[in-house]
Amino acid sequence: MASTKPTDARPQMPLGLAQRGYSGVIQHLAADDSGSALSAIELESRLIELGFVEGAKVEVLHEGIVGRDPIAVRIENVTIAVRRREAMAVIVA
Template sequence: MALGLAQRGFRGRITAISVSPEASDLPVGELERRLIELGFTEGAQVEILHEGLFGRDPIAVRVNDATVAIRRREAMAILVS
C-alpha cells in the first residue's frame, strides 16, 4: 500500500520507494534522493501523526524518531506494509 493512501494513526514499515513521474514536479531521481535523505528508507518505521485540514494534505509523518511533513502525492511513492 502507498503511504499517501493511509489514514491518520496508520503505523507500518517501509517496504520500498517507487517514484513515478507524476509524483512530483521534481525529476524522479531527485524526489527519490530527497525522500531517502529525510529518512524514508526500506525498513524504517512510519506513523501518520496529522493530516492537513483541506484535502488532508500535507501529512505529518514520524519516520523512526524524526517528524516530517510531506505532500500526499509524494507519499504515494513510499510503499508500506
C-alpha cells in the same frame, strides 16, 4: 521452501493513501509512479535524505485541514511533513 516475512500479512500500499493513525514499515520507494512534479531521481533522493528508507517504521500523525494535505509522519524518531503526492512514492506495509 518459501520464506515468509512478517509484513506478508499486510498488503503493501503507498503512504500517500494512509490515514491518520496508520503505522507500518517502509518496503521500498516507487518514485516513477508517484505523480509528483519532481523527477523520479530527485524525489527519491529527497525522500531518502528525509529518512524514508527501507525497513524504517513510519506512522501518520496528522493530516492537513484542506484536502488532508500535507501529512505529518514519524519515521523512527523524527517527525516530518510531506505532501501526499510525494508520499505516494513510499510503499509501506
